[in-house]
Amino acid sequence: MSAPIPESTRTATAPSRTGGLRRFVAQPTGALSLTVLLVFVVTGVFGPLFVDRPGGLGSEILQAPSSAHWFGTDDLGQDVFAQVVWGTRVSLTVGAAASGLAILIGTALGLMGAYSRRADAWITTVTDLMLSLPLLPLMIIVTAVAGPSILTLTVVIGLFSWPEVTRLIRSNGMVVVAMPYIDGARALGAGGWRIVTREVLPAVVPLVVVSVLLTAARAVISEAGLSFLGLGDPDSWSWGRIMLNAQRSGVLSTAWWQTLFPSLAILLLVLAATVAGVRFNDSRDPRLKDR
């Protein structure tokens, strides 16, 4: 899997103009996406220390963006910039924690499916079933019943996001399991647990990293969607909730800033996580070099 690229292939692809250009582009986008992610993390962690928590009623209602209110104000006179900054924390927390949960379940099931044929039949069936259901409506119901809170959102999104991870890890794990060194390990007397954790898992770790990023991106979208539908934590700010407020108070067309800035935040964060994941994946796959 991680075999070095033969010298001949390398020289064969190098002269292709697009291949060279793409590799040139690949570096800056990778670096740029990481920088954007970092900016969001810093904003989420330290932002609320510098920006007052939005709340109460202000006198400056529905102000357009200005030097006093960078992202304008909403119909209660609250600063939208402050809402976006506080929302960053929630989006990042839910995104990261839900992704972590989904990765744990997904990787465990994926490895189990790749290694044990008996477990595989069940795991594949359940994964396919989950993937064929409309998950957003399902998440809506469960969140509504369990009572909206950050914890609920995290658990619900995590519990419904593992099938994609399972599929990815399983299909790649199967390639690894079929490799001669696994037979070698078995011949040396290694048990199933040892083979899976010591031999197969390390081989799929790069994929797990990619999955973390892509799953986190999807989790952020899911969180925003649920919050937009009124299922966010009522006590904390989130990007979806800012947009819901604009929709509820009927100021979508007049106060464009109230939906534009949270939208940009979602787009930037999700895009950065996706691009970082894709670039990371491409950078270790020599076959994709000239695609």
Add this chain to the structure above:
Amino acid sequence: MVEFTVRRALRAVLTIWIAVTVTFFLLRLLPGDPTLLVVEGDMTPEMQQALRVQYGLDKPMLTQYWLYLTELVQGNFGTSFRQLQPVTEIIVSRVPWTLMLAGSAFVLTILLGIPLGVYAAAHRGRRLDRIVQMFGITGHALFVPSIAILLLVVAGSWLGWFPIGGAIDPDTRGLAAYLSLFHHLALPLISLVIVQLGPYALTLRTNMLEVLGEDYVKSARGRGLSTRRTLWKHALRNAILPALTLMGLQLGTLVGGAVLTETVFAYPGVGRLIFEAVGQLDYPLLQGAFIMLAITVVVANLITDVVGMLLNPRIRT
């Protein structure tokens, strides 16, 4: 072929049964007991008991489950907590709107995605190919309400090209009614297609590139067939299958997107119904709406699979 269809149909039924079962027990086992909502605090114990009997909440859970299943098979989704009407009636009046929205988004995505994907694969590295690749990756990053609100504000409010909510102008008749229907459908539809198209075209492009490298395509070229004929007749036929399967798998996401779009445009489909039912904590309605959407997705997926098999040149009978 018949066996394949039957097997797929059985699986579809199994999927729906699991969806029904999981939601039934989830709703009853989660901490926030939905059944308590019907029973209000200031009622006398006799009234509470009468209500419980009316909703069947006094029976053991497995009995309730069995009753729910038998009613469901007969098309009865129970009674709405808030609107005090049969859930089936409420949902059935909403389903056609969602079917029309999601269905036309599905078809339009395929109709636009195929030429885009084929063109991008045939002209690798050109501008359009770049654009397809870019949208293929960014498409996943788009938040449906963001796109929908952008369209609503710019094309609806500012430019005034399209209505900003609802599904039809009730005063129109005949041809004007149809025009009004399409006029109202446009923005929600475009929002969904924008989100779906990029990733779809990109998948088709990748499949095409794989197929174009295969021997039978090379031999078609070698026999002197034109580029266009090889591309559209020989290669596309094999590249389209995985793309169709992908589209079937994306149906769940598409319906999720429809829920969000309908909410933004106050479009009277099942999605908007869910949004309203969440606000009122109307559990039977939520459960019914989800099951209805699940049935829609699973049946559409079944149709996609069977169509895919009919199109597959390798299993021609």
